[in-house]
Amino acid sequence: MRSVLLALMSCGLCWGQAADDCKTSSLNIPGAPYPCVHADRRVTFRVAAPDAQKVTVRLGGAHDMTKGQDGLWMVTIPPQVVGFHYYSIVVDGAVMADPATRTFFGSGWDNSGIEIPEPAADAAYYSARDVSHGQVSQRWYYSKVTGTWRRCYVYTPPDYESNSRSRYPVLYLLHGWGENEQGWHTQGHLDFIMDNLIAEKKAKPMIVVMDNLNAVKPGEDASLYAARGSLAQRSVAAAPAGGGRGAPGAGRGGFPTNWGGVFTDTMLTDLVPMIERTYRVAPGRENRAMAGLSMGGMQSFLTVLSNLDKFAYLGGFSGSSGGRGGFDPKTSNNGVFADPDAFNKKMKLLFLGIGSVEGPGTKNFSEELTKAGIKNAYFESPGTAHEWLTWRRCLNDFAPRLFK
Amino acid sequence: MRSVLLALMSCGLCWGQAADDCKTSSLNIPGAPYPCVHADRRVTFRVAAPDAQKVTVRLGGAHDMTKGQDGLWMVTIPPQVVGFHYYSIVVDGAVMADPATRTFFGSGWDNSGIEIPEPAADAAYYSARDVSHGQVSQRWYYSKVTGTWRRCYVYTPPDYESNSRSRYPVLYLLHGWGENEQGWHTQGHLDFIMDNLIAEKKAKPMIVVMDNLNAVKPGEDASLYAARGSLAQRSVAAAPAGGGRGAPGAGRGGFPTNWGGVFTDTMLTDLVPMIERTYRVAPGRENRAMAGLSMGGMQSFLTVLSNLDKFAYLGGFSGSSGGRGGFDPKTSNNGVFADPDAFNKKMKLLFLGIGSVEGPGTKNFSEELTKAGIKNAYFESPGTAHEWLTWRRCLNDFAPRLFK
Numbered sequence: 176m177r178s179v180l181l182a183l184m185s186c187g188l189c190w191g192q193a194a195d196d197c198k199t200s201s202l203n204i205p206g207a208p209y210p211c212v213h214a215d216r217r218v219t220f221r222v223a224a225p226d227a228q229k230v231t232v233r234l235g236g237a238h239d240m241t242k243g244q245d246g247l248w249m250v251t252i253p254p255q256v257v258g259f260h261y262y263s264i265v266v267d268g269a270v271m272a273d274p275a276t277r278t279f280f281g282s283g284w285d286n287s288g289i290e291i292p293e294p295a296a297d298a299a300y301y302s303a304r305d306v307s308h309g310q311v312s313q314r315w316y317y318s319k320v321t322g323t324w325r326r327c328y329v330y331t332p333p334d335y336e337s338n339s340r341s342r343y344p345v346l347y348l349l350h351g352w353g354e355n356e357q358g359w360h361t362q363g364h365l366d367f368i369m370d371n372l373i374a375e376k377k378a379k380p381m382i383v384v385m386d387n388l389n390a391v392k393p394g395e396d397a398s399l400y401a402a403r404g405s406l407a408q409r410s411v412a413a414a415p416a417g418g419g420r421g422a423p424g425a426g427r428g429g430f431p432t433n434w435g436g437v438f439t440d441t442m443l444t445d446l447v448p449m450i451e452r453t454y455r456v457a458p459g460r461e462n463r464a465m466a467g468l469s470m471g472g473m474q475s476f477l478t479v480l481s482n483l484d485k486f487a488y489l490g491g492f493s494g495s496s497g498g499r500g501g502f503d504p505k506t507s508n509n510g511v512f513a514d515p516d517a518f519n520k521k522m523k524l525l526f527l528g529i530g531s532v533e534g535p536g537t538k539n540f541s542e543e544l545t546k547a548g549i550k551n552a553y554f555e556s557p558g559t560a561h562e563w564l565t566w567r568r569c570l571n572d573f574a575p576r577l578f579k
Numbered sequence: 580m581r582s583v584l585l586a587l588m589s590c591g592l593c594w595g596q597a598a599d600d601c602k603t604s605s606l607n608i609p610g611a612p613y614p615c616v617h618a619d620r621r622v623t624f625r626v627a628a629p630d631a632q633k634v635t636v637r638l639g640g641a642h643d644m645t646k647g648q649d650g651l652w653m654v655t656i657p658p659q660v661v662g663f664h665y666y667s668i669v670v671d672g673a674v675m676a677d678p679a680t681r682t683f684f685g686s687g688w689d690n691s692g693i694e695i696p697e698p699a700a701d702a703a704y705y706s707a708r709d710v711s712h713g714q715v716s717q718r719w720y721y722s723k724v725t726g727t728w729r730r731c732y733v734y735t736p737p738d739y740e741s742n743s744r745s746r747y748p749v750l751y752l753l754h755g756w757g758e759n760e761q762g763w764h765t766q767g768h769l770d771f772i773m774d775n776l777i778a779e780k781k782a783k784p785m786i787v788v789m790d791n792l793n794a795v796k797p798g799e800d801a802s803l804y805a806a807r808g809s810l811a812q813r814s815v816a817a818a819p820a821g822g823g824r825g826a827p828g829a830g831r832g833g834f835p836t837n838w839g840g841v842f843t844d845t846m847l848t849d850l851v852p853m854i855e856r857t858y859r860v861a862p863g864r865e866n867r868a869m870a871g872l873s874m875g876g877m878q879s880f881l882t883v884l885s886n887l888d889k890f891a892y893l894g895g896f897s898g899s900s901g902g903r904g905g906f907d908p909k910t911s912n913n914g915v916f917a918d919p920d921a922f923n924k925k926m927k928l929l930f931l932g933i934g935s936v937e938g939p940g941t942k943n944f945s946e947e948l949t950k951a952g953i954k955n956a957y958f959e960s961p962g963t964a965h966e967w968l969t970w971r972r973c974l975n976d977f978a979p980r981l982f983k
Contacts (some may be wrong), residue, residue, distance in 0.1 A: 204684075204687060204688045204689070205687065205793070206687065222673060223672070223673060223674070224670070224671055224672050224673035225671075225672035225673075226632060226633065226671040226672035227631075227670070227671040227672060227673060228630060228632075228671070229630065230673075246672075264673075264675075266628070266631070266670045266671060266673045266675065267628055267629075267630040267631040267632070267670060267671050268627070268628050268629035268630035268631060268650075269626060269627060269628035269629075269631060269634075269668075269670045269675070269678075270627070270678060271668075271670065271673070271675040271676065271678055272675065272676050272678065272682070272689070274674060274675055274676065274688050274689075274690075275688075276689075277684075277689055278676070278682045278689040280608075280681075283608060283609065283610065284608045284678050284679075285608070285676070285678075285680075285681055285682040285689065286678075303719060303728040305721065308718070308719045308720075310716040310717060310718050310733075311716065311717040312714040312715065312716040312717070313714060313715040313716070313717075313764070313770070314712070314714050315707060315712045315770070316712070317709065324707040329714075336857060336858070339743055360717070366717070366719070389609070453740060454740070
C-alpha cells in the first residue's frame with residue numbers, strides 16, 4: 176500500500192491532487208484526493224452521499240459536513256495532533272468507514288485511518304529508508320488451548336536469512352483492545368522501526384512475534400471475546416443498551432472474570448513452543464521479552480509477572496497492571512514486588528510508556544515502583560494521546576533497551 | 580482473522596448467533612451476527628441506519644432493505660453462488676462497506692466480502708487443515724524502475740526453514756484489476772491451497788511471489804495508475820462522467836497506452852533479482868513460472884511471451900492475451916506462436932483457466948491454439964463467474980503441473 180502511495184505522491188500532475196496546500200492523506204486508496212491534510216494540520220474530508228440528510232465525520236468529536244451543489248459533502252476540521260487516528264463517517268445515522276481510505280482493524284471493526292504527517296525528521300524512525308529490510312511473516316498455528324487455528328505475524332531482522340547459523344532473542348508484542356495481530360505492522364510500522372533501529376545499531380537484531388490476545392477455550396461463550404473485541408459492532412448490531420462491554424459472563428469493568436488467563440496459557444503452551452521450534456531462537460529467559468499497548472500492556476504484565484522464570488524484559492505502553500486499583504508493593508501482583516532486590520536481580524527491564532495527554536496514572540505508578548525500590552524505566556511521548564504515535568515512540572525507546 | 584472466526588463458529592451459544600438456520604458469515608468481524616447465510620444459500624443482511632430514507636445491498640444487483648421498528652434495516656436476498664463475493668451497502672446514495680464484515684481490497688477500494696460456503700469436502704483444498712504450514716511474508720524492496728518502495732508477499736513452503744540447503748522453484752502470481760498484492764493470500768487462500776497440495780505431494784514445494792502489477796515510472800502521471808485501480812473511488816470522488824477508465828493518457832479500453840510494460844520492467848529489473856538474492860531459489864527458466872488472474876493473466880502473457888528465455892511456465896486465470904482481438908498464430912504476440920514446434924519445446928506449460936459462467940472466449944482461444952499446434956492445458960471451473968472461487972480452483976489445478 177505504502178509503495179503505491181509513494182508512487183502517487185511523487186507524480187507531477189496527480190489526477191487525485193486536492194486543492195490548495197491540502198496534501199492527500201498517505202492512507203487514501205489510490206486516486207482519492209480526499210481526505211487531505213493542510214499545512215496547519217486541518218483536515219478536509221469529502222464524501223458522496225447524494226440523497227443523505229446529514230453526514231458527519233467522527234474524529235475526536237463529531238463534525239457536520241455540508242452538501243455542495245455537486246451533491247458532495249465536505250468539511251474542514253480543526254488542526255489535528257500528528258500521528259495515526261481512527262475515524263468514521265456517519266451517513267443518516269449509519270456509522271461507516273470512509274470509502275476513500277484504506278481500513279484498519281480497531282474498536283472491533285475495519286474503520287478508516289488517517290495519518291497526520293510529522294516533520295520528516297521526526298517521522299524518519301518509522302519511515303521506509305534505504306537500509307536493509309527485514310520481513311513480516313504470517314504464520315498459522317494450531318492451539319491446543321483454544322482448539323482453533325490461530326494466526327500470528329513474525330518480524331525477522333534483515334540478516335536472518337543470510338546468517339543461517341545465528342540465533343536471535345524474541346520480543347512478544349501485543350496490540351490493544353478492539354485491535355488484532357495486524358495492528359503493529361499496519362498501524363504501528365513495527366517493521367520500519369525495527370529495520371531503522373537495527374541499521375543504526377541502536378537495537379540488537381531480534382525476532383518480534385505479534386499474536387492476537389483474544390482467546391477463549393473450546394466451548395466457552397465467544398461473547399467473552401466479542402465483549403473484548405467489538406464495541407463498535409455491538410452498537411451496529413443493536414446489542415442490549417448500555418454499551419458493548421456488558422456481555423453475560425463479563426466481570427469487573429466488563430472484562431471476563433478469567434481475563435487474560437486463556438491467552439497466557441495459549442502463549443506458553445502453543446505459541447512460544449511453535450516459535451522456538453520454527454525459528455532460530457536464542458534460548459532462555461534472558462532472550463525473551465514481552466510488551467504490549469493498552470490492554471496488551473495489561474496482558475503483558477499479567478503474563479510476565481506470573482512467569483518470571485520465562486521472561487526477563489517487560490514493557491507496558493499506555494497499559495500495565497498499575498492502573499487497576501491501589502498499588503501495594505507487598506501484595507500487588509501476588510507479591511512479586513515484595514522483595515525488591517530479588518525482583519531487580521531477575522527483571523532486566525520493567526518499562527512504562529505513556530502519551531503525555533493520557534493523564535498521570537502511569538507516571539504515578541512508575542514513581543510508586545521507584546519508591547518501593549523497584550527499578551523501572553519511564554518514557555513519556557510529548558503531546559500525544561492513547562493512539563498509535565504514542566506506541567510507535569514507546570517501541571522506538573523500548574527496543575534499544577532489550578537483550579543487552 | 581480466520582482463527583478468530585473459527586473460535587466464534589465453534590462456540591456453544593454464540594452471542595452473535597443469527598436466527599434460524601442462518602449461519603454467520605465467516606468473514607464477519609467478531610461478534611457480528613449478520614450477514615448470515617441460509618442453508619439454501621440465501622443471505623440475510625442487517626445494517627443500522629436509523630435516519631436513512633433508503634438502504635440497499637449491492638451484490639449481483641441492488642437489493643432494497645426494509646427498516647424494522649428497531650431502526651435496523653434488513654433484507655434476505657436470493658440464493659448466491661458459492662465462493663467469495665465483494666459487496667457494498669448504499670445508504671441514501673453513499674456507497675460504503677458494510678461495517679459488520681472485514682474489508683477486502685477490490686475494485687480499487689476496501690469493500691465488503693462475503694464467503695458463501697461450499698460443502699466441506701469441496702472447500703477442503705483451501706481450508707486450514709492439520710498439515711505443515713508455510714508462511715506468507717511481507718517484503719519491501721526499492722524499485723529503480725518506479726523510483727519507489729514497493730511491497731510484495733512471498734509464500735515459502737513448510738520445509739523452507741528446516742531444509743536450509745534446498746533451493747526452490749518460483750511462481751510469480753498476480754491479482755486482478757482494482758486489487759493488489761494482498762488478494763491472493765486474503766481472498767484467494769493461496770497459503771492453504773499450497774500447504775494442502777504440498778502435504779498431499781500433488782505439487783512440488785515452491786516459493787510463490789505476489790506483487791502489485793500497478794507500476795508507473797517516476798514523473799509519469801499517476802492517473803494512469805488510478806485509471807487502473809480505483810473505479811469505485813472515482814465515482815465516490817465525482818470523477819468526470821462516463822466511468823473510471825477514461826483518464827487522460829488512457830489508451831484502448833481505457834488502459835494506458837504503455838500498459839503492462841512498466842510492470843514487466845519492474846519485475847525483471849528489480850523484483851526477480853531481489854527474490855533471487857534473498858531466497859534460496861533454484862536457477863534458470865525451468866524453475867520460473869508466472870500466472871495471474873484477469874488483468875494479471877493479461878500481464879503474465881505479456882511478460883512471459885516476450886521473455887521466453889526467462890520463464891518456462893505460463894498461466895492465465897480468466898485472463899490472457901487471447902481475448903484482446905483476433906488471434907493469428909503467425910502474428911499474434913509478435914509471432915511467438917509462428918513456429919509451434921519451437922514454442923512447444925520451450926514452453927513447458929501454457930495454461931488457460933476460466934469460470935464456466937464467463938463465456939466461451941477462453942475455451943475458443945484454447946481451441947485456436949490447439950488448432951495452430953500450440954500445446955495448452957484448459958481448465959473450466961463449473962458454475963462460477965469472474966470471481967475468486969474460479970481462481971482458487973484454477974490455482975489448485977495449475978500448481979500441480981509446475982516444475983515437473
